[in-house]
Amino acid sequence: MTKGFFNLLKLSPVVLAATFFAANSAVAEQTTVAQLSNEANSIGQVTSVSQFSDVQPTDWAFQAVQSLVERYGCIAGYPNGTFRGNRAMTRYEFAAGLNACLDRVNELIASATANAVTKEDLATLERLQDEFSAELATLRGRVDGLEVRTEELEAKQFSTTAKLKGEAIFAASGVFGDQKADGSGDEIDNNVILSNRVRLKLESSFTGKDKLQVRLQARNTPKFDGTAGTKMARLGFDGDNGNDVEIDKINYAFNLAKGVRVKVDAAGAEMQDNTNVFNPVFKSSGGGAISRYGRFSPIYRVANGDAGVTVTLGSKKKKSRSPIILTAAYVTDNQNDPADGVFSGNNAFFGQVDFAPTKKLNLGFAYANAYEDSTGGKINIGSTGSSNANTPVSGKSNTNHYSLMASYKLNKKTILSGWYGIADVNEIGNSNQSDINYWAASLGIKDFGAKGNTLGLIFGQPPKVTDSNIAGKEDSDTSYHLEALYKMKLNKRIAVTPGLLVIFNPEHNNNNDTVYVGTVRTTFKF
Template structure:
């Protein structure tokens, strides 16, 4: 800092406080760009009438008299919205120049309003010398402001929309399922079909339009095109091997999500979904590192509990109401219908398949979360899929394609013992009842669980190392003995997400399914993938 700046310490209290207090209150902390300066300046509070309004300024402070005089004589002081002055903050030459310029503007205003007698000649001389000393910095700031204004004007002239943001995501994946044979449901391993193990290269592209009319609401419109193979059926013989990001519409661009969310009150959030209703997008599933299809688990099973999947999908409609969503205790209620737009018998919003779900969540801190969830599901005919295509075939439709109701109970939890480690998991129990057909009144119990560990910033900032183990949905007891799973399958998954840039991540991963379809006669199946995700 120049000698003139050091000599400024000898000026009168008014001039000294004018230069330093305005600089400190106008800009807090180190500023390296005009955009940062503008952002910090937006946090100022208005003109104060007494120095006692600052909670951190005491009569015993060495600059108290100067600040008091500054308020009474010049009215040239501002602080922060929380009522603090922060007089001990360090400042750069740019900050000092900006504060000096603000004070000069105030002095000129006083002179113009015929109150120049409040300003001494000595103060004006000192301020003039300071202005000359910092002329280069002031010119630089003015140049940066002019440049920023020009850039802002250009952005406003060419912006996509004043109310809508466009976000995009592209996934490219190399994937393969491998092992000896595909799975089946019988106890004869001699008739299992061949496993389709050719390596595939596929993609998924999504474009999201997010529109807000009030600042607190959001209209979401999403377009989707994909050709990612679903490792099931004729490929592996089981849903247990499905990827968490699979989607295949032949790369045709389709509207697969349309919804509108708004605040009914300060404590109530409402979301109406015309198509693409998925409960897991609207409430906490307590699996923060692995729930995303583009950056989370590589498997469908590892993303979140299957209790959230029944009747959800691209053709589903729904309504979710969240009470106190940001509080320690919160409550969510959801209603999802897969065929709401179909007026034929056994369909519609209330006469066909549907899911009614309620969840009570408790988050005593940022490190701990617990959720208790219950859902009542009704499905008919080809809609019957109680597990959302995750577990065994028997668990998905324990009585075949007949009308089925189920009561589903789940517990979810997450725990973060340190900044880097996140532990999460869930357990669920389903009691299903056949509502029609030859087995009307028959019952079946389905059980599943998962335990997950994620290590953040492993190897580099933004990377995630993950391990997922669990048991996919299994029919543990059934009145129809032939549709009860005889053995137990286990899911093991490892992945490593590498964040290359803010927009690009590469995730190699491997999942291993032991005893597929909960059948010891089936060979172990492996699914490996390298998922590359681009976001913009």
């Protein structure tokens, strides 16, 4: 509608009110019930025309808008302080605004303030009501229909406080090569398998700033270490419980004070879920790297267990992110076993400093001290390295883990990440000792080929025993991990990721044949 149309109607303030309300209800004609609620929350009442940043005294309708604020009190604006007076609208939108203004006039008359409404305004409203009678009737019918749908949704919704989220992975995978890397001389079974993993997550909040999470899981994706003869071939989403449904996570997070976040894990404590892992493109098992090692530094798996508590100092929110974030955690296994309890079984203390000097660069240093109550010398190094790295000593051990991480945004779509780590393993009760190191770098390019798609490359060295005073525990050669993947986002809910993992000199042994692991991972989110 143009300036001339309003002149035709003698610039009635009530007409301008209808115009404004119509502009604010434009989206309402084309949205769902949930969107209507969000739109209503985005409009706020004003008490002075000066609150609008885009309404100036020189505007042709300034006096009319000012009159509506002071005289009728039936004008609203947007949270950013704008009026948007030049916005175009349809006849239906105008009718919606007119209906809102009629309701306001009825309120003024009913409250004995009829003097605020002039005869000219009433006459103009009568003409408008006649002209837009069909549109008004249609809108009232739509509103009645929306009210019915809203009531149905409220009656059938899952919960007013809890959210149900789900993820399902269907994968076709296989290991290829000649002989296994375990020294047995057996041939690799070059077969393709079909497997799945399904997760249902219940999230609830009691204050709006806390979160209770319970996750159910069923899966049947085998670990490929037996097929390939090395744990270096493991997939990032593997695990097999025969597709039985199990509770694999229970945790509760809350703000203890301003800038202090506490998370208590009662089951399925995983440090990669509790802190920044500096590999934003590939950290997810459902949408990130296809390999286990390519997701993040193995130090985060050191502090995984049945239960634990994590404290974070500093804000992680994008708009108010702290330049330095500190994380401290304690994780334990068998906490409900009277023979071990909270402190006697396998446990780990974890600490991390997260430093972001610029918006593009993110640096981190992590430390973990782990006690391993294993008579076989096995330690938790992520189950991604050589057999020597996974069992570097012969009995119970205490290990100091250190890792440096970094992530850098080359541009809006390209992120370069990497990590380097070492571990000092000391066997308890004697002088046996082994040193382990590992490193990796990743390159992720978003919107590659099409919007939403991601191209990824990962190269590194899985955990390797570089020095040991135990005969046979030191790895003599070096393995290299090379991974390429391309995630294709079909829509908001479905993504398909073909990927190839190549392990050169598996088990850090130049005599072993190269191992290839291929997969096509399809991820559904709901």
